[in-house]
Amino acid sequence: MSAPLFELGAFGESTSLIIALIIGVAFGWFLEQGGMGNARKLAGQFYLTDLTVFKIMFSAVITAMLGLFWLHRAGVLELSLVYVPPTWILPQVLGGFVFGVGFVMGGLCPGTSCVAISTGRKDGLALLAGMFAGILAFGELFALLRRVYEATPAGTLTLPQLTGISYPVVVALVAVVGVAAFRLAEWIEQRGT
Amino acid sequence: MTVAAPRAGRKLSVGGVLAAVTVVLGVLAPLIGGRPWRRGPGVSELSRELASGRPLVDAITLAEWIRDRKPLAILDVRDSSAFVQFSVPTARNVPFEELRTQPIDSSRTLVLYDANGDAAVRGWLLLRRLGHPHARILERGVLGWIDGVLQPVLPAGTPDERARYQRVAAVSRYFGGLPTIGPARPDSSTAAKQAVRLLSRRGCY
Numbered sequence: 001m002s003a004p005l006f007e008l009g010a011f012g013e014s015t016s017l018i019i020a021l022i023i024g025v026a027f028g029w030f031l032e033q034g035g036m037g038n039a040r041k042l043a044g045q046f047y048l049t050d051l052t053v054f055k056i057m058f059s060a061v062i063t064a065m066l067g068l069f070w071l072h073r074a075g076v077l078e079l080s081l082v083y084v085p086p087t088w089i090l091p092q093v094l095g096g097f098v099f100g101v102g103f104v105m106g107g108l109c110p111g112t113s114c115v116a117i118s119t120g121r122k123d124g125l126a127l128l129a130g131m132f133a134g135i136l137a138f139g140e141l142f143a144l145l146r147r148v149y150e151a152t153p154a155g156t157l158t159l160p161q162l163t164g165i166s167y168p169v170v171v172a173l174v175a176v177v178g179v180a181a182f183r184l185a186e187w188i189e190q191r192g193t
Numbered sequence: 194m195t196v197a198a199p200r201a202g203r204k205l206s207v208g209g210v211l212a213a214v215t216v217v218l219g220v221l222a223p224l225i226g227g228r229p230w231r232r233g234p235g236v237s238e239l240s241r242e243l244a245s246g247r248p249l250v251d252a253i254t255l256a257e258w259i260r261d262r263k264p265l266a267i268l269d270v271r272d273s274s275a276f277v278q279f280s281v282p283t284a285r286n287v288p289f290e291e292l293r294t295q296p297i298d299s300s301r302t303l304v305l306y307d308a309n310g311d312a313a314v315r316g317w318l319l320l321r322r323l324g325h326p327h328a329r330i331l332e333r334g335v336l337g338w339i340d341g342v343l344q345p346v347l348p349a350g351t352p353d354e355r356a357r358y359q360r361v362a363a364v365s366r367y368f369g370g371l372p373t374i375g376p377a378r379p380d381s382s383t384a385a386k387q388a389v390r391l392l393s394r395r396g397c398y
Contacts, residue, residue, distance in 0.1 A: 007319065009290040066218045073226055078293070080322055155238060168223040175219020179212045 003077040028115050031056075037115040039107025039123055046104055049192050051185040058185075062178040069171050089152040102130070239321055248317055250329045252341030255304060256364045259283055266301045268292070270316045271308060271335075281306060281331070281338050282368065292316050299325045306331035306338070343370040348377055 002008065006016050034056055035041045044050025071077040103109050106127045108116055113131065116124025138145065159174075160167040234242070242248060250258075258265055259282055267284040269276050276286040287295045289312050297303065303325060305313040313330045320328045331337055340346075345365050349358040362372035 008293050009315075062215055062219075066215065066222075069222055069226060070218065078323070080324070081319070166223070168226040171222035171226065172219045175215050175222075179215050182212065 003071070004081050004083075007081045007083075008078070028111075028118060031112060031115045032119065036112045037119050037121060037124070039116065039121075042109075042112060043104075043107040048188055051189055054185050055182055058178050058182055062175055065171060065174060069168070084156045084158060087154040087157045088150070089154055091149050091151060094148065102127075106130070234321060239318060242321075243314070248328065248330050249332045250304060251332045252337045253345075253361050253364055255281070255331055255338075256342045256368055258302075258304075260364060260367050264301045265304060266298055267304045267306070267331075268297070268316070269307070270305055270312050275308065279335065281335070289316055292319055293323075297325065299327065301327070303328040304331055305329070306334040308334050309336050310334045342368050344373070345370065346373045346375045346377065349374045 002010070005011060011019070031037065035052060036056065041050055042053055045053040068077060068079060068082060072079040099109070106113070106123065108124060108127050110127075110131050113124045113127035117128060142149070159165070159170045163170070165173070255267075259267075265283070267281055268287045269280050269284045270287060270289045270292065272288050273286055276284075280286070284306070287297075289307075297320070303320060305316045305320075305328065307313045307316075310330065310333050313334055317328050317330045333340070341361075342365055345361050347354065347358045347361055349355045358372070358374065364370075365372040
């Protein structure tokens with residue numbers, strides 16, 4: 001096992017930031033290539049006329065899932081060391097709602113607003129300003145929001161844990177459902193045009 | 194020049210190939226994928242454990258454990274040059290990079306230390322997530338050992354303070370230390386607190 005590289009001490013914090021920058025730029029470049037810097041394209045998701053966002057998300061989920069699973073099987077990656085973000089039910093439901101409202105209104109999410117700025121779109125700039133205003137307001141009001149922020153901690157949850165289905169079977173189900181959902185998305189798009 | 198047009202029925206799109214590969218890799222997972230989920234506690238559980246302070250062991254307690262021959266494996270996670278210059282008695286040098294690959298007897302209590310506690314906390318996280326149940330961290334690492342065992346400075350005004358001083362002085366002298374009576378040093382153990390802050394971060398999407 002030689003990965004995850006950072007967790008196993010292959011490089012330090014400063015190198016990890018440089019690597020994060022490179023991965024971030026590559027991520028942004030691919031998002032832009034996929035048309036994710038365009039608010040109209042993203043808004044199409046909500047009107048079911050353009051399901052590119054859905055397809056990109058599902059592709060990413062399935063690629064990462066199969067990659068992690070098979071790299072572990074090949075002895076390259078130690079799966080138990082991969083960081084799984086913990087769940088806080090109430091703050092994440094509320095945060096998801098605020099995020100969703102902002103996404104529908106602005107047509108961009110935080111990542112794609114940065115992508116939009118890179119191609120000179122002013123709406124991206126406006127959204128990024130809003131994002132920093134939100135971060136500032138959250139930081140200043142944190143003492144008031146703290147009780148909500150720390151409410152309903154559920155620990156680290158995974159699908160095998162929640163459903164009791166074994167991990168490899170979850171991988172198979174997600175892969176098959178993902179491909180089916182992808183086909184369904186294309187069918188919905190074709191029907192709309 | 195003429196180019197034979199591919200027959201419509203045989204045309205394979207990139208998307209079709211990728212979909213087929215996805216399904217094949219997915220379906221093979223339960224058949225030949227084994228059961229890879231060998232998992233210790235999650236990050237939030239470890240964060241709570243660290244915040245409780247339970248994984249930390251102070252230098253005097255560790256010194257008593259060594260003196261009393263408690264079954265221990267003390268791991269110095271600094272590099273070998275620092276280990277050669279100074280180490281805690283009975284410690285074995287396992288630099289952080291080698292923690293993953295070195296055979297470690299998990300039936301013994303593992304105590305990790307480094308120069309001041311930071312790398313030891315990371316090593317502790319690594320071992321706990323890999324499923325080692327009895328791992329501890331020497332509070333403030335080598336600095337904690339020097340301040341706590343080799344050069345302890347403790348007040349001895351009240352009977353409680355005197356009893357504590359007697360206990361510490363006995364252990365300190367056992368390891369060749371020089372216990373002194375004086376005002377206590379402020380507790381500057383921050384490594385675990387910093388680690389808790391690091392772990393408490395929420396992902397950014």
